[in-house]
Amino acid sequence: MIAANPRIRDLPPSLLAQRFSEASVTLDYGAALVRVRTVLKPFVRDFQRVYGAFFLAEKADFADFHIEVCSGKGLRAILGPQSRFLIDGIQPFDPFPREQALPHFEWGVNWCFGQRFNQHVLLHAGVLALGERGVIMAAPPGSGKSTLTAAMMLRGFRLLSDEFGVLCPRTGQLWPMLKPVALKNRSIDVIRAYTDEAILGPVYGGTRKGDVVHLAPDEASVDARRLPARPRLVLFPRFREGAALTTRRLPSEEAFARLAFNSFNYGLLGRISFHAVADVIDACSAYELEYSRLDEAIECLRAMLSESTVAMAAA
Amino acid sequence: MPACNAFGIDRSNGSGMISLERVDPCVHGLLALLIDPRQAGSVGLADWDKIIRLARQSRLLGVLSYRIQSHPELLPQLPECVLGHLRSAAAYSAHRIQILRIELAALAKALPAEIPVVVLKGAAYIVQNLEITCGRLPSDVDLMVAYSDLKRAEAALLDAGWSGEVIDAYDQRYYREWSHELPPMRRPGHSVELDLHHTITPVTARLKPDTALLFADLQVVEGERFLVLHPQDQILHAAVHLFQDSELFANLRDLVDIDGLIRTHLHSESDWQALAVRAARHHLERPLWYALRYCRAWLATAVPDALPLAAPPAAAIRWMDWLFPRCTLPRIPDRQPPFSRRIAAQLGLLRYQWLRMPPALLLRHLAHKGLHSLRPRPAVPNKAE
Numbered sequence: 243m244i245a246a247n248p249r250i251r252d253l254p255p256s257l258l259a260q261r262f263s264e265a266s267v268t269l270d271y272g273a274a275l276v277r278v279r280t281v282l283k284p285f286v287r288d289f290q291r292v293y294g295a296f297f298l299a300e301k302a303d304f305a306d307f308h309i310e311v312c313s314g315k316g317l318r319a320i321l322g323p324q325s326r327f328l329i330d331g332i333q334p335f336d337p338f339p340r341e342q343a344l345p346h347f348e349w350g351v352n353w354c355f356g357q358r359f360n361q362h363v364l365l366h367a368g369v370l371a372l373g374e375r376g377v378i379m380a381a382p383p384g385s386g387k388s389t390l391t392a393a394m395m396l397r398g399f400r401l402l403s404d405e406f407g408v409l410c411p412r413t414g415q416l417w418p419m420l421k422p423v424a425l426k427n428r429s430i431d432v433i434r435a436y437t438d439e440a441i442l443g444p445v446y447g448g449t450r451k452g453d454v455v456h457l458a459p460d461e462a463s464v465d466a467r468r469l470p471a472r473p474r475l476v477l478f479p480r481f482r483e484g485a486a487l488t489t490r491r492l493p494s495e496e497a498f499a500r501l502a503f504n505s506f507n508y509g510l511l512g513r514i515s516f517h518a519v520a521d522v523i524d525a526c527s528a529y530e531l532e533y534s535r536l537d538e539a540i541e542c543l544r545a546m547l548s549e550s551t552v553a554m555a556a557a
Numbered sequence: 558m559p560a561c562n563a564f565g566i567d568r569s570n571g572s573g574m575i576s577l578e579r580v581d582p583c584v585h586g587l588l589a590l591l592i593d594p595r596q597a598g599s600v601g602l603a604d605w606d607k608i609i610r611l612a613r614q615s616r617l618l619g620v621l622s623y624r625i626q627s628h629p630e631l632l633p634q635l636p637e638c639v640l641g642h643l644r645s646a647a648a649y650s651a652h653r654i655q656i657l658r659i660e661l662a663a664l665a666k667a668l669p670a671e672i673p674v675v676v677l678k679g680a681a682y683i684v685q686n687l688e689i690t691c692g693r694l695p696s697d698v699d700l701m702v703a704y705s706d707l708k709r710a711e712a713a714l715l716d717a718g719w720s721g722e723v724i725d726a727y728d729q730r731y732y733r734e735w736s737h738e739l740p741p742m743r744r745p746g747h748s749v750e751l752d753l754h755h756t757i758t759p760v761t762a763r764l765k766p767d768t769a770l771l772f773a774d775l776q777v778v779e780g781e782r783f784l785v786l787h788p789q790d791q792i793l794h795a796a797v798h799l800f801q802d803s804e805l806f807a808n809l810r811d812l813v814d815i816d817g818l819i820r821t822h823l824h825s826e827s828d829w830q831a832l833a834v835r836a837a838r839h840h841l842e843r844p845l846w847y848a849l850r851y852c853r854a855w856l857a858t859a860v861p862d863a864l865p866l867a868a869p870p871a872a873a874i875r876w877m878d879w880l881f882p883r884c885t886l887p888r889i890p891d892r893q894p895p896f897s898r899r900i901a902a903q904l905g906l907l908r909y910q911w912l913r914m915p916p917a918l919l920l921r922h923l924a925h926k927g928l929h930s931l932r933p934r935p936a937v938p939n940k941a942e
Contacts, residue, residue: 265891275638279891303603304638308610308891330610331890358613360648361641510652 251294272418277305285343365407376471386481415470422456497528619650623692667717689817766839788822800844
């Protein structure tokens, strides 16, 4: 009888720390495998909480990115300890305080995707799905996208990504890039009040984006990390205090422009991304959604998703 | 001098490789794939993991991608994750090349039509539409004008919105008196740096090509505003750039360029003879000799055995054979580099300075830079990759 591969939260912390120090932790984000090496204890502690539902991939021959999170050099290691982020031995940006090693890592991995993952169109969007029906939520920072993403996962949607909507230009599928959802400032309390079931990491105060807390992806999302979804609904959400729920169906050309310009590498991919985004808009209905109550927004969204699916089937 | 004629390569072991102690076998794997991409189908996943990292570190992932994707029959044999990185690198290279073309078009407009302007290195390969451009990552634009046109060209660029990087009076003087180019310029908001040269090596450097000869044989490219160097001068420029004007560090890409230029520009025995003769006229025999040695050893360039090219002294070759692989070949950076590589990197830097200026000037330069580094300076944000 072979024991099932344990989830990261079920591993003894000392074993996890050992695996990290040997660089034998390979994280499976769905679209990418990331190998991580570190000996930083605060990092391992926080990591175990927000990546709790993930698995340690068995010895993987291949990783897309090779990352090390390490401490500062020399005196720096003692005075004002730091965390440094290295990709292939290169430190692309300044160190963070050591206690913020995890947000530093999250930020760094995003940077790696943004720089080196141009085989896909990278939408700046939250992506969730019911079965294989995908919802793309694109919006500028501050519009409540992450909060709505988090709430949708907590209400049974499968999370594919919070930051990087990975659109494969060859198949038109959305790939999971499953990472913890970074909640900022006021949205932290909103999600705390929303449900007791949210597994949240520690509060990191005073980062570049203010206070940050990570919401752990749930088991269902982790287990489906290798299952792509089909784009069905494109949504541009906007939170406004006290607003009644309103939706507006967007004409294709407007939806196209707004989705294209919410992409990290639209310009870089040129014709490839033009066709990929156009195909998404063809396959989806697109709405602007203004909301103030999460559950109301999510119910509306479910209805839109079934309508859009019925419409697709009829077409 | 049989050793000289055969570029000192012992081909008895069949591989033609210069002995590379403690080099990761995947470095050989990368070189083998650059030479013959059809081997890609038989590379295992664990080797791909390293080869992709090594290729990226050498700025050659796009080139490797182009060479492999030129054999569409191979692609179904490759793992999807590997294909992903190859496609990503191809897209990134195409984007950078496009940006460079836009920059060149803007430069063509900004520079007065009556000044002959030569485009050098990567941008020249783009202007000529050479196949070696495919997958290449161009870094900046290098232009060259005659010394007598330098002031006018600079004024025209400043007028059109380019501006020099803010540097102190000493650095200004360094560039303007001792270098072969002006301080780098850039258009605000644009990512491409522009180096405006008046010759191809620093005026203080040991080896100085014959600038009159360079300018005498410039080539017109049909439909282009810019001129390019004579094809053989393109090869010699790449060689002197690598073996004199670089720190030799992580420069495999430059060697791949030289190999590519040779394959593009030299077609017959007489082309080769002419290259050797031209190297002698420019006093660039030694950098060419080294370039041919390593091209042949690592990239299987078809260098003829008999060339009228004087070999460096045996001791110099041994020294370069120790230094060059340790500086130039990529390595997996998961561990500290071995001691010999760290020493080699320092020596490569020292050698670069030594060849760049005469000893008295070098001493003065290092003294200035040393003192300068003690002064507090405003923090400079880390440059992203």
